[in-house]
Amino acid sequence: MTEPDPQTTDTPDTPIEVLLRLYRSGLLAAEYPCVAELLNLMSGADLERARHLLSRLDPDEVTREHPSVPSVKVAVTGHGTLSALVPALAAELARHGLLARTYLSDFDCYVFDLTDSDSELYATEPDMVVCVLDPAIVFDEVPLPWRPADVARVLAEKLAVFETLAHRFTERGEGTLVFNTIPLPRRYVHQLVDLSSRAELSALWREANARLLRIGDGRPSVVVLDIDPLIAEGVPCEDVRMSIYAKAYLSADLLASYARELGHLARHLRGRTKKVLVLDLDDTIWGGVLSEDGADGIQVADSYRGEAFRSFQQVIKQIGSQGVLLAVASKNDVEPVREVLTSHPRMTLREEDFVQIAASWRPKHESIAELARTLNLGTDSFVFVDDSSFERAVVHRSLPGVQVIQVDDDPALHLDRLLRDGWFTVRELTTEDRTRVVKYREELVRKDFLDSFDSVEGYLRELGLAVRLAVVESSEVARVSQITLRTNQFNLTTERLQPSEVAALLKDPAALTLAIHARDRFGDNGLVGAVFAHRDGDQLRVDNLLLSCRVFSRGIEEACLGSVLRHARDTGAKAVLGTYRPTAKNAKLRDFYARHGFELIGTEGDVTTFRHDLADIAPPPGHIQLTERLGGRN
Template identity: 60%
Template sequence: MATPPAGSAEDPTGAQLLALHRSGRLLSEYPRVRSLLDGVSGPALARCGQLLSRLDPDDVLREHPDITTVTMAVTGHSTLSLLMPSLTAETARHGLLLRPHMADFDSYVFDLSDPDSDLYAAGADLVLCVLDPMIVFDELPAPWTADDAERVLAEKLALLEQLIARFHTVGRGTLVLNTMPLPSRYTAQLVDHRSRARLGALWREAGARLLRLTETHPRLVVIDLDPLIAEGLPATDDRLGVYAKAHLSSQLLARYAREIGHLARHLTGRTKKALLLDLDGTLWEGTLGEDGSGVLDGDGSTAFRSFQRVVKQIGAQGVLLAVVSKNDAEPVREILRDHPDMVLREEDFVRITANWAPKHDNITELAGALNLATDSFVFVDDSPYECALVAGAHPGIAVVGLGDDPACHAWSLLRDGWFDTLELTGEDRTRVAKYQQELVRHDFLQRFDTIENHLRELRIEVRVGAATEPEVARVSQLTLRTNQFNLTVERMQPAEVRAYAETPGARVLAVHARDRFGDNGLVGAVFLRREADTVHIDNFVLSCRVFSRGIEQACLSEVLRTAEAAGAREVLGRYRRAAKNGTVKDFFPRYGFKPLSDDGTNAAFRHDLGDLVPVPDHLHLTPDNGGDAP
């Protein structure tokens, strides 16, 4: 069936974008694009991407300088022009502006091996090297055997390992490869089943070897195409493959672009942190009665339990789970505690909010209690009415509306990869417990008439020292996921944190905190660099869990003290304005730094070390033998 053209009646989002384009208002109203693309997928999204790709990114930035950009360089063996509209749209639907660089046809070896190539000159955040099966089959003799395929596969894997090593030496950002599908038109060319089985085994072994390269190359991501093809997508298109040298289908490339959009969202600090769940019709069947009966007893009980298993799996990996439901609190808690068929239990949630207040108001209260912005939440509900209310009240929140069939709930939640991350850390495994402690702290605060008395009774202890190798992944995660207290919003992969720390004259300080309620863990990092008698604070990030407790002041006090003790003459600080870090715009002036320059985006400040910032009286600071200034 032919797909409707962009702007047709069957494509209402495309019609709106086309109307904006034709009226000359698409550039001026570009911030609307994110909301217009909400819920659009498949061919309709690619058509929207075709319209958006006509805009010059520089023009968009001049009109809307606060938009976050992501630069992508695309290279490969085949024709990849079909990928660009989907990439443009997938990044736009996450509020990002794509800066693309498309390499020449079949240039991936040159692009990645030559340090002077245009690909490296692009300085891309993401380098997409799109692999297809013809990388192997184009080099087989005629006739060929499984032995020939084994030889070429080994040669290609060896080549790819060389290219990955070169990228890690020369390039920046993240390199993305992918596994290659095995088209049946090639297995069918081997008429004996034993040879077909051998080719399949060789192909899968090569894919597994490619996937395992991520274990030893920290700036490499490998997208596994097999799960995407298992969704029912065609891997190839025979006609496009023969006539246009496009060796992956447009449907598969669009689905691949969706994965890249999720990755770009994470690398720009937009990974979601908390999953807020309705109950009736979402986690269980029907409406909870006062006696708590019937919630998992109907025909859909198996599907609802399956969805609960998915939610529990997500929560076990550091995602905060919370209930936001219109119900009476005690029956809800009884069900979560006592119902024999419940997979999720009371202790799985950082907070259970069950009352009859508007859900968007409850979400506001929860955000304050957790010290998180609402745009770090994903809200899931089966009611279109509630979804619309929450989306209207909290524009940055991700709203997942569920359909009538509970068997589809899990994929409705998972398909947008809201919680995708490059790597889990030890902190992720304990995050739920730490936020549960955080809510106890929040409730503890209500007992005091002043913040000062509350902080004093918290008995905060702060430890500052040089980041160790096991802490590098967590420090990287803080730069990637922290938006509010992130002075320069510079995102760093573990390898970049490690390289910074190993630079002569530089040091990365790790900030740990604990109090009467428990250990907060590694909550912050300070990036310091010394040049002559000047110490530069290149960045300072602090988890939103520990805002407004004087920890930032204690860290700055330690930096200034050690700089003075090491004979420095001054400390320079840097602040870069971004969409979400306005709360720290006056951080340096607040503690005695004088302004040096400000171009509207980047500001510089200087402290002459004449009047040092004191450690707050209510906390105890312990330098950890690594707190000396560079």
């Protein structure tokens, strides 16, 4: 990005001025990767202006300039005028390094759009369909005059319609359908003059929204987002004038806030959910400086600032309990830090909550980079929180993939700064999520165990590795989908699959969908990988093979690929084809098939195809105990 000339300006351009200059000069598409940082520095009128600039940008132009920028096709439908949602989506997806390709349906076409499989909406092949629900959907159909019982009747009818739409979408088996809860504006409630009727209306409305929130239960491709928390923060539900004159039944501010939540979901759908939260200590999770104030002098509770730090620690502990890895990067001596985390009577966070504590006087970006290597994760999986602008700037400059969160000298605001962008949002928690910290701590023990050996071969022999390769069970669908969404390094094609798409594969007689489980002397790693393949005539095509970064380089991939080859041969296949699509993260896999007996047969676009003739299949590595349940050959 072009920097301002210090000889021609006294002050640097503001972020919106930079964005405007890029737009006017025709360079916005070329500089699209820089947009996220600019947007994160904007608010208010500047952010509104940026939204409209980005909505005018041609997505195809961005893709030509930056083919690696992931696109998300979003189809927007609903009852009212929803044009304000389009620029908000463009900005919110750009904030996460994504490119919005948005289709806006016609006014009040949501029922037709979602029930007709030949609708223009479905023709766009959307990754995400946003069906915006508003109060007019209900109140446009109540009689005049009306009573709460009339509203209850219409709500019941509408809920039945939403159920049908969710069912039809699920049958289709592609993409994600998003509903929202329906707000109840004051102007409807206060048309009832008696408080008893107002209470009745509010109660039945809440009951209807509760039913709406449960429409996603048992439907992995349907998500319902609750917008009541957005309104509770002070976002106006509606602009009455726009509602009456333009039939825009939800305010532009509410749609912009809703777009922010949709951006979090889109980021998850594109496999960009963060995995690790790295925390500074001094004046970040406690008040004061440990090396100067001592353990008794830091503020943790029992004061107004201390209570704020305790609230922040409680939020961190809650996040960590759901599979987010917590780590410390602090300029302190390690023993006093461990003493505080172990023995301080008012500390909420304890040493066992963290996967690693990097307390030293080395630069923090070095500590984070080393942690990434230890955990075998990319630094773009990390979020870093620090009160020091200097430390934040160094980490941002040295490790641009790390999401740096700014907190300041008001600890009461720390938790909002951490939570507002939903960096760790996932659709559904799995059993593996809740035990992830334990598994990664076990991984560090494995690393120490490895360091005690003179050779990797000796380490693997003593590791006691047992692998089970079996057809995916229905209870494993969510976890298998999650692996496709979160795995970037050992992912041969980086094809992301939603739970509904995995479930559909289980019903496809031509598909072979396998889960990889692993355990060793240190514990059960759980479901750590997947194989997706399908029969194509007398050939078996391996569509993808994925493996968690926790279990790289142990021969698991070799054992599982060999098992698939034997299964293909034993079930009558003449050959196995495998494909590789390069990404910024999976370059180490470019020769994966070649190293395992496949021959290169061609490249089309960015996809390279390999072939194995099944004549010479290597046995499983000797250090692995392999159990196979592939169906048709046990």
